[in-house]
Amino acid sequence: MNAEERAERQYVIDRDGECVLVKRDPDHVCRRLGFPHRSSTKRFLTVEHVKDQPMMGKRAPSNRWHMVAMCWDGNVAVQSKVVREWIREYIRRVEPRTTSSSE
Ligand SMILES: [Zn+2]
Numbered sequence: 636m637n638a639e640e641r642a643e644r645q646y647v648i649d650r651d652g653e654c655v656l657v658k659r660d661p662d663h664v665c666r667r668l669g670f671p672h673r674s675s676t677k678r679f680l681t682v683e684h685v686k687d688q689p690m691m692g693k694r695a696p697s698n699r700w701h702m703v704a705m706c707w708d709g710n711v712a713v714q715s716k717v718v719r720e721w722i723r724e725y726i727r728r729v730e731p732r733t734t735s736s737s738e
Contacts, residue, residue, distance in 0.1 A: 640697045644682045650729065651704035654680060659721050665706035674706070681710045685722050699730050 636644075653674040656663040665674045672679050683705040684695040695701035703722055714722070 636697075643698050644702065647682050647699055647702045648677050648680050648704045650699065652677075653704065654706040654709060655683075655703040655722060655725060656705060656709045656718070658725070659718065663709075666708035667706060669708065672706070677704075679706060680704045681707050683710045683714075683722070685719065685726065687723070689716065689719065700726060700732065 651658075654663070654665045657665065657674040663674075664671050665676075665679070666672065667679045681704075682697075682702040684697070685701055685703060686695040687701070703726060
């Protein structure tokens with residue numbers, strides 16, 4: 636991971652401030668290796684990559700338009716199509732695209 640990617644990950648965790656699964660479902664419990672923790676404990680959060688299109692072959696780029704903060708167990712779990720669609724919508728809302736945003 637290069638410095639730019641590390642900075643971008645930190646930006647995403649600061650932007651979201653908590654696991655995004657909590658924003659969607661207030662009953663969601665964040666866990667790391669099975670142990671519950673507060674959704675806003677940033678040092679436990681990871682970033683989840685989200686592709687623009689579900690079927691797009693390559694991995695999503697490591698930038699703010701393709702990443703959200705998520706707890707470790709949420710990241711490891713396979714999120715449903717509905718949840719992934721919600722995450723895409725969330726990113727569009729909090730991180731509007733500019734002409735320079737396309738990879
Ligand atoms: Zn979580």
